[in-house]
Amino acid sequence: xxxxDPAPSAPRPTLSGHLAILRADHWFxxxxxxxxxxxxxxxxxxxxxxxxxxxxxxGLAATCLVAxxxxxxxxxxxxxxxxxxxxxxxxxxxxxRVSVPLAYAQWLAVGAAGVGGxxxxxxPAFGASLLALxxxxxxxxxxxxxxxxxxxxxxxxxxxxxxLRMLAGWYLTGTSLLAPTTLLVSYWMVxxxxxxxxxxxxxxxIGDPARAAAYRKSFATYTQExxxxxxxFYASAAMLFFGAFLMRxxxxxxxxxxxxxxxxxxxxxxxxEEDSAVQRPEGLWRDGRLMLWVVLCAVAIGVLLFVDxxxxxxxxxxxxxx
Numbered sequence: 201x202x203x204x205d206p207a208p209s210a211p212r213p214t215l216s217g218h219l220a221i222l223r224a225d226h227w228f229x230x231x232x233x234x235x236x237x238x239x240x241x242x243x244x245x246x247x248x249x250x251x252x253x254x255x256x257x258x259g260l261a262a263t264c265l266v267a268x269x270x271x272x273x274x275x276x277x278x279x280x281x282x283x284x285x286x287x288x289x290x291x292x293x294x295x296x297r298v299s300v301p302l303a304y305a306q307w308l309a310v311g312a313a314g315v316g317g318x319x320x321x322x323x324p325a326f327g328a329s330l331l332a333l334x335x336x337x338x339x340x341x342x343x344x345x346x347x348x349x350x351x352x353x354x355x356x357x358x359x360x361x362x363x364l365r366m367l368a369g370w371y372l373t374g375t376s377l378l379a380p381t382t383l384l385v386s387y388w389m390v391x392x393x394x395x396x397x398x399x400x401x402x403x404x405x406i407g408d409p410a411r412a413a414a415y416r417k418s419f420a421t422y423t424q425e426x427x428x429x430x431x432x433f434y435a436s437a438a439m440l441f442f443g444a445f446l447m448r449x450x451x452x453x454x455x456x457x458x459x460x461x462x463x464x465x466x467x468x469x470x471x472x473e474e475d476s477a478v479q480r481p482e483g484l485w486r487d488g489r490l491m492l493w494v495v496l497c498a499v500a501i502g503v504l505l506f507v508d509x510x511x512x513x514x515x516x517x518x519x520x521x522x
Contacts, residue, residue, distance in 0.1 A: 217297030218306060223271040225482045227264045232362055232387075235501075236369025239383065242450065242505045247373045258321050259372030263365065265314030266330045270337030272307040276300065277341045281415050318368075325371040333364045351421035352430060355399065359391030382445040389438035394481075396434055397467055400427040401476040435464060451516045452504040459497035466490045 237256060241247045279293040292298045311334050319327025339345045340357050347357035363384040370379045403419060406412040413420035442460075446453040466489055471478045477487060485491055 211296030213299040213302070214297050217292035218299075218303065220292045221272050221275040221298060221303060221306075222268040222310070223275075223482075224264075224268070226271060227267065228482070228485075230260055230263045230267060230365060232365040232391075233260060233263055233369035233372070235387070236366035236371075236379065237373055238369075238502060238505055239380070239449075240370045240373045240375045240377070244375055244377065247375055252373060255322060255372050255374065259318065259326065259368060262314045262318030262321070262326075262330060263333070263368050265310050265317070266334050266337075267314075269307050269311030269314060269334060270341075272303055272310065273337055273341050276303055276307070277346075318372075322372050323374070325376075326368060329364055329368040329371055333361060333368070336360055336364065349417035351418040351426075354418045355392050355395045355430070355434075356388075359395045360388055362391030363387045380445055380449060382441045382448065386438050386441035386445060389434050389441065393431060393434040393438055393464065394467065396427055396431045397471045397478050398481070400424065400431065401471040401478040403427060404471075405475060405479060431468070447516065450505060452507070452509045452512050453501060454512060454516060455509065456497060456500045456504055459493060459500050462493045463490070463497050466493055 237252075241252075275291060275293045275298075278288075279291070288294070293300070293303070315327055315330045315334055318330045336357065340348050340354075347353045366384060366387050367379055399418075399422065402416070403412055403422060403424060406415065406419075409419070439457075439460075442453075466487075467478065470476055470484075470487060470490065477483050
């Protein structure tokens with residue numbers, strides 16, 4: 201009788217596995233810090249000074265560390281449900297390439313470095329923004345709260361990271377002013393729109409309600425129709441509050457509305473594709489049309505924040521802050 205093949209060895213924790221759960225490829229999401237910087241400098245031009253460069257680099261680095269701490273926690277607590285997902289089952293934790301006790305230490309150490317470093321270098325307001333970002337990661341992932349499991353609350357609690365990143369950008373400039381509430385709410389709702397689109401693309405891709413619910417508990421409540429209805433709500437609320445902000449602070453931004461709409465429309469179009477990239481935002485840069493609209497939109501908003509357009513001010517006279 202020929203000798204039988206040896207049983208495959210069980211996966212072992214590796215350095216690459218522990219580095220992978222930091223999700224450095226997701227750090228690009230921290231560009232959402234930059235609008236907070238831009239708006240703060242627009243409102244108080246004295247913030248544009250020699251210190252802003254290093255403050256920006258230090259703030260982005262601290263924010264990336266806090267985001268990675270949240271990603272590590274997400275990887276750890278989601279490992280059991282990830283085994284039901286067609287592709288996430290190969291992630292480092294469910295595939296056995298991570299030491300769970302060491303990963304929990306990694307979560308705490310990286311989070312403490314981000315919050316503590318940001319607090320000591322850039323001040324308590326910036327540090328508090330990062331602490332709030334870290335705490336929301338805990339509430340999103342950890343039982344008994346675990347907002348991730350509750351339909352609609354999952355989207356709203358995840359997307360609140362958008363205004364928290366904006367606040368981080370706002371306060372890393374050193375300003376003592378309060379950020380405009382209308383802009384923060386608009387930023388929150390834009391994030392909810394993108395997150396709900398991600399949920400919709402995931403739900404469509406799984407294609408089986410029972411398997412979807414095993415992967416993500418909130419999918420037991422969601423349907424494609426409910427997700428689409430929520431997407432319309434988030435998009436409408438985002439534009440309402442953005443309009444309220446620009447009429448009070450910077451009416452020229454009305455010219456950027458068509459570009460903002462094109463970004464949102466292209467993102468929605470992508471969600472209808474098979475195995476949509478919307479499920480994996482880190483790969484969206486490969487879609488040339490989306491990136492074109494994103495770049496045009498970012499440039500337009502950046503210019504319109506600082507360049508006066510008298511014609512627009514005559515057509516839409518702004519309401520100035522008291």
